[in-house]
Amino acid sequence: MDSEIGLRVDGTPRRLTVDTRTTLLDALRERLGVTSPKKGCDHGQCGACTVLVDGRRVLSCLTLAVARDGAEVVTAEGLAPDGELHPVQRAFIDRDAFQCGYCTPGQVVSAVGMLDELDRGWPSAATGTGEPELDDAEIAERMSGNLCRCAAYANIVPAVREAGR
Amino acid sequence: MRPFTYQAPADAASAVRAVTRDPTAVFLGGGTNLVDHLKLGILDPGLVVDVTGLASVEITDLGGGALRVGAGVPNSDLAADPLVRERFPVLSQALLAGASGQLRNMATTGGNPLQRTRCVYFQDVTTPCNKREPGSGCSAIGGWTRNHAILGASAHCIATHPSDLAVALAALDAEVRVLGQDGERVIPFTDLHRLPGDHPEHDTVLGHGDLITAIDLPARPIARRSAYRKVRDRASYAFALVSVAAAVEVDGGVVRDARIAFGGVAHKPWRAYRAEEALRGATAADDSYRAAADAELADAVAQDGLDGGNAFKIPLLRRTLVATLRDLAREDA
Ligand SMILES: Cc1cc2nc3c(=O)[nH]c(=O)nc-3n(C[C@H](O)[C@H](O)[C@H](O)COP(=O)(O)OP(=O)(O)OC[C@H]3O[C@@H](n4cnc5c(N)ncnc54)[C@H](O)[C@@H]3O)c2cc1C
Ligand code: SF4
Ligand code: FES
Numbered sequence: 001m002d003s004e005i006g007l008r009v010d011g012t013p014r015r016l017t018v019d020t021r022t023t024l025l026d027a028l029r030e031r032l033g034v035t036s037p038k039k040g041c042d043h044g045q046c047g048a049c050t051v052l053v054d055g056r057r058v059l060s061c062l063t064l065a066v067a068r069d070g071a072e073v074v075t076a077e078g079l080a081p082d083g084e085l086h087p088v089q090r091a092f093i094d095r096d097a098f099q100c101g102y103c104t105p106g107q108v109v110s111a112v113g114m115l116d117e118l119d120r121g122w123p124s125a126a127t128g129t130g131e132p133e134l135d136d137a138e139i140a141e142r143m144s145g146n147l148c149r150c151a152a153y154a155n156i157v158p159a160v161r162e163a164g165r
Numbered sequence: 166m167r168p169f170t171y172q173a174p175a176d177a178a179s180a181v182r183a184v185t186r187d188p189t190a191v192f193l194g195g196g197t198n199l200v201d202h203l204k205l206g207i208l209d210p211g212l213v214v215d216v217t218g219l220a221s222v223e224i225t226d227l228g229g230g231a232l233r234v235g236a237g238v239p240n241s242d243l244a245a246d247p248l249v250r251e252r253f254p255v256l257s258q259a260l261l262a263g264a265s266g267q268l269r270n271m272a273t274t275g276g277n278p279l280q281r282t283r284c285v286y287f288q289d290v291t292t293p294c295n296k297r298e299p300g301s302g303c304s305a306i307g308g309w310t311r312n313h314a315i316l317g318a319s320a321h322c323i324a325t326h327p328s329d330l331a332v333a334l335a336a337l338d339a340e341v342r343v344l345g346q347d348g349e350r351v352i353p354f355t356d357l358h359r360l361p362g363d364h365p366e367h368d369t370v371l372g373h374g375d376l377i378t379a380i381d382l383p384a385r386p387i388a389r390r391s392a393y394r395k396v397r398d399r400a401s402y403a404f405a406l407v408s409v410a411a412a413v414e415v416d417g418g419v420v421r422d423a424r425i426a427f428g429g430v431a432h433k434p435w436r437a438y439r440a441e442e443a444l445r446g447a448t449a450a451d452d453s454y455r456a457a458a459d460a461e462l463a464d465a466v467a468q469d470g471l472d473g474g475n476a477f478k479i480p481l482l483r484r485t486l487v488a489t490l491r492d493l494a495r496e497d498a
């Protein structure tokens with residue numbers, strides 16, 4: 001069943017008609033040609049499809065597009081609107097935090113959302129009783145929803161640490 | 166996936182009416198379990214009723230130490246709430262031990278306890294499963310049983326409930342506020358989930374069209390010293406093999422009171438009443454904690470399986486309980 005929705009994607013208002021079964025990931029990739037969010041597993045298990053919806057990192061493969069009518073969506077592309085790289089993107093390049101790059105847009109968006117959560121003082125399972133600090137254990141725990149099949153973790157963790165400074 | 170109609174009603178009563186009227190209708194929360202099930206073909210609804218726009222996203226201080234958590238509060242916000250962390254640390258810890266940052270941002274307080282089992286046969290529509298298709302048989306019995314039950318299983322289903330949040334809520338004597346076609350009612354959280362018995366197709370006592378509107382946390386001073394400990398196959402982003410939610414009050418080297426629940430070992434979050442009973446008045450020492458674990462696990466039954474079965478869960482759960490109680494009692498000393 002078709003439904004008309006509006007989304008603001010990487011700063012640009014878009015209107016489209018979607019079947020109610022369409023996920024936000026498929027709407028972005030197949031309908032709007034925004035291909036930076038990747039389809040890794042399509043079941044919420046890998047994080048490759050991570051985008052920011054109204055400022056929060058979420059999995060676009062488990063989001064129904066029709067349920068996000070009116071939302072503000074930011075993908076990895078939208079983090080560098082005028083070609084000026086976001087500090088997280090810069091750090092991933094400086095630290096060589098990828099091999100094939102398939103998981104990278106999801107990693108980058110997830111790190112941006114995660115650093116914002118940290119700024120708000122949100123705890124994680126790696127946080128003791130005090131205020132959370134961006135050490136390696138915190139980064140590994142907070143980024144655990146983003147798998148890297150190339151296992152570039154050894155460089156992803158320093159990249160996130162650097163971007164978070 | 167069969168085409169479905171999507172609705173986002175403005176109020177809870179309309180949502181309940183819409184789902185009650187249509188036997189194929191389902192509520193949509195954060196969608197992290199439901200959308201997966203649509204893709205896997207486990208569910209085939211004609212109508213999806215989104216309740217995220219109408220569900221309360223408030224955490225209300227009810228006074229005297231009690232809190233009300235709206236069904237729409239995302240798992241991440243609940244875990245980070247200062248009052249929750251101060252009064253019910255076990256609840257925050259259980260949430261943070263589950264899923265991932267992205268999933269916790271999406272998942273809701275109402276949807277999390279109603280997520281369905283991660284039994285691989287339940288998720289694979291090509292295999293028999295009594296929970297998915299009553300009467301078809303249980304593929305897990307004698308199959309892959311590492312993630313299956315050691316307590317309260319039946320000959321028809323040996324699945325476990327996967328929620329970490331639910332384990333903490335069971336230990337905290339939480340109450341579920343439900344709106345149904347006949348009005349509002351309150352269900353003790355420990356009565357929400359069922360054991361499989363002859364009807365594993367029913368995870369809970371909720372009827373079709375029953376909407377969770379909020380979860381209440383009664384004042385429990387004991388919960389200020391509480392913790393959640395989860396054991397899993399990788400360090401993060403994995404479901405529990407076993408888990409323990411516990412709160413203890415120790416005074417003068419003696420356990421005065423305890424609240425304990427287990428996860429990953431039964432069809433429901435397993436409130437360990439026998440262990441609690443064994444602990445009251447006992448010396449705060451490992452021997453007492455082991456005796457409490459033994460009291461609760463006296464009826465535990467391991468499953469054989471192609472993967473070597475799940476007998477390891479019995480000693481693992483015993484040790485996890487002992488370690489959790491030891492840490493808590495030390496803090497309390
Ligand atoms: C890869 C992965 C790993 C995960 N790991 C963990 C983990 O380690 N620990 C853990 O606890 N969980 C884990 N989860 C599960 C996740 O926590 C749940 O899917 C989530 O909490 C469900 O909440 P939701 O709001 O998204 O529910 P939905 O998916 O929207 O709904 C779930 C069910 O509840 C019903 N429902 C929703 N809201 C209401 C309401 N208000 N009243 C009545 N019925 C309602 C729906 O109809 C549906 O049947 C994981 C999930 C994934 C995909
Ligand atoms: S254990 Fe339960 S859910 Fe798993 S196959 Fe058997 S009946 Fe189905
Ligand atoms: S594609 Fe969404 S989590 Fe893997």
Ligand code: FES
Nearest residue numbers: 099101148149150
């Ligand atoms: S860089 Fe290849 S999957 Fe991460």
